[in-house]
Amino acid sequence: MTSKQKMNNRLTKLFSERKTGILNMYCTAGYPQLHSTIEVISALQNCGADIVEIGIPYSDPIADGPVIQNSNMQALENGMSIPMLFDQLKNIRESIEIPVILMGYMNPVLQFGIEKFCEAAARVGVDAIILPDLPMYEFETQYRQFFEKNNLKFIFLVTPETSEARIREIDNLCSGFIYAVSSSATTGIAQNPADDKAIESQQAYLKKLGDMSLTNPILVGFGIKDKPSFDSACTYTNGAIIGSAYINALKNTSSIAATTKDFIKRIKG
Amino acid sequence: MNYTVDEHGYYGNFGGAFIPEMLYPNVKELKDNYLKIIYEEDFQNEFLYLLNDYAGRPTPLFFAERLSSKYSTNIFLKREDLCHTGAHKINNTIGQILLAIKLGKKRIIAETGAGQHGVATATVCALKGLECIVYMGEKDIERQAPNVARMKMLGATVIPATSGSKTLKDATNEAIRDWINNPVDTHYIIGSVVGPHPYPDMVARFQSIISEEIKKQLLEKTDKDLPDYVIACVGGGSNAAGAFYHFLDNPSVKLIAVEAAGCGINSGKTAATTQLGKPGILHGSKSLLMQTEDGQVVEPHSISAGLDYPGIGPLHAHLYESGRAIFMSATDNKALNAAFELSKLEGIIPALESAHALHALKMINFKKTDVVVVCLSGRGDKDLDTYMKHL
Numbered sequence: 001m002t003s004k005q006k007m008n009n010r011l012t013k014l015f016s017e018r019k020t021g022i023l024n025m026y027c028t029a030g031y032p033q034l035h036s037t038i039e040v041i042s043a044l045q046n047c048g049a050d051i052v053e054i055g056i057p058y059s060d061p062i063a064d065g066p067v068i069q070n071s072n073m074q075a076l077e078n079g080m081s082i083p084m085l086f087d088q089l090k091n092i093r094e095s096i097e098i099p100v101i102l103m104g105y106m107n108p109v110l111q112f113g114i115e116k117f118c119e120a121a122a123r124v125g126v127d128a129i130i131l132p133d134l135p136m137y138e139f140e141t142q143y144r145q146f147f148e149k150n151n152l153k154f155i156f157l158v159t160p161e162t163s164e165a166r167i168r169e170i171d172n173l174c175s176g177f178i179y180a181v182s183s184s185a186t187t188g189i190a191q192n193p194a195d196d197k198a199i200e201s202q203q204a205y206l207k208k209l210g211d212m213s214l215t216n217p218i219l220v221g222f223g224i225k226d227k228p229s230f231d232s233a234c235t236y237t238n239g240a241i242i243g244s245a246y247i248n249a250l251k252n253t254s255s256i257a258a259t260t261k262d263f264i265k266r267i268k269g
Numbered sequence: 270m271n272y273t274v275d276e277h278g279y280y281g282n283f284g285g286a287f288i289p290e291m292l293y294p295n296v297k298e299l300k301d302n303y304l305k306i307i308y309e310e311d312f313q314n315e316f317l318y319l320l321n322d323y324a325g326r327p328t329p330l331f332f333a334e335r336l337s338s339k340y341s342t343n344i345f346l347k348r349e350d351l352c353h354t355g356a357h358k359i360n361n362t363i364g365q366i367l368l369a370i371k372l373g374k375k376r377i378i379a380e381t382g383a384g385q386h387g388v389a390t391a392t393v394c395a396l397k398g399l400e401c402i403v404y405m406g407e408k409d410i411e412r413q414a415p416n417v418a419r420m421k422m423l424g425a426t427v428i429p430a431t432s433g434s435k436t437l438k439d440a441t442n443e444a445i446r447d448w449i450n451n452p453v454d455t456h457y458i459i460g461s462v463v464g465p466h467p468y469p470d471m472v473a474r475f476q477s478i479i480s481e482e483i484k485k486q487l488l489e490k491t492d493k494d495l496p497d498y499v500i501a502c503v504g505g506g507s508n509a510a511g512a513f514y515h516f517l518d519n520p521s522v523k524l525i526a527v528e529a530a531g532c533g534i535n536s537g538k539t540a541a542t543t544q545l546g547k548p549g550i551l552h553g554s555k556s557l558l559m560q561t562e563d564g565q566v567v568e569p570h571s572i573s574a575g576l577d578y579p580g581i582g583p584l585h586a587h588l589y590e591s592g593r594a595i596f597m598s599a600t601d602n603k604a605l606n607a608a609f610e611l612s613k614l615e616g617i618i619p620a621l622e623s624a625h626a627l628h629a630l631k632m633i634n635f636k637k638t639d640v641v642v643v644c645l646s647g648r649g650d651k652d653l654d655t656y657m658k659h660l
Contacts, residue, residue: 059433059565060551062445063289069432081563106287106550111564132289133550137277157290161452166293184291184452 007151010099011127011176014050015217022239024051024219025246028071030080032250037088043260045098048268056082056104063132065188067244082112086120093125103130115146122150128176130155136173155179160205177217180209187222188244210236230267270591272517278466281590283583286465287550291449300467306371319363320478324353330486335614342635346645347483349508356647357476357508358389362458364475366393369456376400376455380444382409382437383574384416385647386460391425401425404443406436409574416651434568437578441552461505462582465553469582476511483642484515491640500525501644502625504576506585508646526585527625529571530598540569541598542581543589556586572601572655573621599628605659608649620647621655
């Protein structure tokens with residue numbers, strides 16, 4: 001591990017201070033309205049979210065289920081793009097103190113230019129990046145330097161099908177936290193709550209992850225939508241990520257602040 | 270120059286496996302096993318048996334006399350249109366289904382645009398008694414009703430892709446999402462030389478039977494086994510990959526790839542990827558891709574649904590970049606003209622895809638002694654509705 005990777009930022013500071021119940025909220029940039037991005041981030045901070053993850057919309061988001069796909073389409077129709085997003089985010093650090101993560105797919109980032117993307121992200125005060133279709137090999141051989149140079153943590157995913165050896169490899173390369181996909185699924189596909197066996201095997205998987213004493217903290221994502229699923233995800237890990245359920249809640253909202261307040265109250269109780 | 274894939278799945282600057290972690294175990298299982306399995310003797314025996322006795326191979330290499338006289342050269346047609354189900358697609362589906370059975374998979378998924386790959390997949394699934402799910406864009410389902418009916422008659426479930434632009438690109442996205450959600454018992458049969466490594470290489474190998482036969486047949490019919498030209502159309506590029514495969518390392522063989530220009534390269538309604546595309550990542554590999562400045566994938570257009578794809582396989586991007594293949598394009602109208610010409614001169618109604626390749630005959634100055642092979646990738650029955658409008 002290089003010294004640069006160990007450099008602290010808001011994200012590492014959060015995990016050094018808090019070990020449990022961390023709530024990471026996802027929303028697509030430019031959704032529900034083109035210029036609601038900042039309002040959503042502020043509402044999430046004000047209502048007690050610990051991390052906010054902003055999705056960069058893409059025409060072909062293969063890891064996402066229908067809810068986030070539709071929010072991507074909506075945001076693109078609204079006119080969202082990477083240059084516009086960086087413009088919207090340029091003053092966030094005047095009011096936003098919680099860690100901010102950008103999540104997106106490789107192609108738009110590649111067209112913008114990865115080095116330029118990392119520099120712009122660092123300039124506006126982004127703490128970490130998630131690019132689910134950038135695999136370890138390409139990250140390590142071509143792109144790692146740009147993230148490290150800009151003190152951006154790079155977050156990798158693991159799934160219930162990921163072998164223990166590969167989890168260790170990922171843990172070595174990952175910084176910030178490990179994004180544990182709760183079941184083998186696209187986003188927003190919840191386990192059937194009546195299926196005890198599925199819940200049991202999911203708990204066993206999260207316990208296994210928790211017991212591996214990984215270097216990175218673990219947040220659980222995919223299918224988390226309410227207090228029981230949040231609490232269950234947090235049992236063996238440091239916290240959870242909520243996306244689709246919140247996107248759904250924002251769909252026809254007349255007040256982002258009020259909807260966000262209600263939503264987070266239902267999660268945290 | 271090397272045209273085979275490297276261990277990380279690259280052809281020069283293109284290829285790789287840009288997949289989310291959820292797909293990793295499935296793709297790794299394939300990557301670790303495909304070469305070992307497909308070159309086992311019992312696999313090869315069954316593959317060749319089905320190619321011959323079921324799909325109807327070897328397909329003829331037909332000397333097109335009247336066409337040759339028109340273009341003052343020697344034109345041979347590789348008759349993939351005579352394969353069972355009407356196109357070369359079945360070479361790949363037979364191979365992949367046998368591989369899926371070896372890997373213990375019970376459920377087969379596929380994407381389809383015009384329906385040819387969907388029909389070929391449903392056909393071999395019926396033969397082998399496997400569950401078959403085909404994703405097809407909602408718009409394509411409306412446009413290609415006979416192929417939808419064929420797939421249903423063969424016992425497949427056709428699921429409309431309602432996301433995005435509701436065409437082939439989105440059907441592919443939906444099939445990938447299905448695979449993410451069914452990580453253990455399912456095999457995804459990609460129909461072209463696209464997708465994450467090892468798909469482009471695996472599909473090219475299954476389709477390479479086309480050029481293997483061309484070499485043998487040419488030697489029987491002429492005094493040499495190397496033609497001067499091989500011409501094929503390119504959407505994703507599976508028939509071209511198969512027709513070029515055994516000639517890649519013979520620089521004397523000129524490889525001509527013909528893309529669909531749609532209404533014209535600068536019309537905004539086109540699928541001429543090498544003319545308009547930039548390097549990008551779609552469906553798990555880095556290749557040339559038609560996209561906006563912001564990196565959003567552009568919806569292509571071609572009169573031929575099989576060429577209506579915004580990218581090309583990474584092998585073809587490498588052949589383009591290295592200059593090994595010459596890329597040309599044919600508009601919708603030129604392809605239609607070529608289809609009518611072949612019908613009248615040789616009594617063969619080609620698929621609209623293959624008609625694009627035939628148009629290249631008009632764009633090249635052949636020598637009288639040249640041996641030219643055109644890959645006639647499919648037959649035109651499926652395109653009769655379109656042809657009837659232009660009679």
